[in-house]
Amino acid sequence: EAQVTQNPRYLITVTGKKLTVTCSQNMNHEYMSWYRQDPGLGLRQIYYSMNVEVTDKGDVPEGYKVSRKEKRNFPLILESPSPNQTSLYFCASSLAGEREQYFGPGTRLTVT
């Protein structure tokens, strides 16, 4: 089944404790992206990757890191999480040049 998977789905952590949210797709998509969604603010792009080893900042990259060492994986790293990073995070992927993105199920992160 074609899908984007994210892990974990739910995470509660404390300020400053490094964490990684994994994202994997099995559709051989070149493009992958991370978004965060907050009430009243809609979906905002954090980082995106056009292909392996190619990443770029989205609208709200501060406090996040990404890497794209393999085509199928695009992990989101929070080196020192803070409470303002409490949010619902989505990973998405698509073929290069296509506007139809496939979204993962979301990761709900709470930083206390």
Next chain:
Amino acid sequence: LAKTTQPISMDSYEGQEVNITCSHNNIATNDYITWYQQFPSQGPRFIIQGYKTKVTNEVASLFIPADRKSSTLSLPRVSLSDTAVYYCLVGDREAGSYQLTFGKGTKLSVIP
């Protein structure tokens, strides 16, 4: 990137046709119009996209007037399961999905 404006919310009764209009006054020549649907606690899902005139698929129709400064997503005979947030996005077709910026969307509530 062209900015879009949509109503924040809409209500409709079951069985009615719903039209959600999106304004994009600064749309560029190469821009396509794409609509996504998002159910609570799920990632957005691609619905339809178009460049001009009318596009129809099994889920919705998209009407785009000649000046392309607006577009209308039409959902025929809505049911309770169509309650969701609908996003209108515009972006360069050649850029694929990496230039897609999600706004706050239109929250559609279908009433029994």
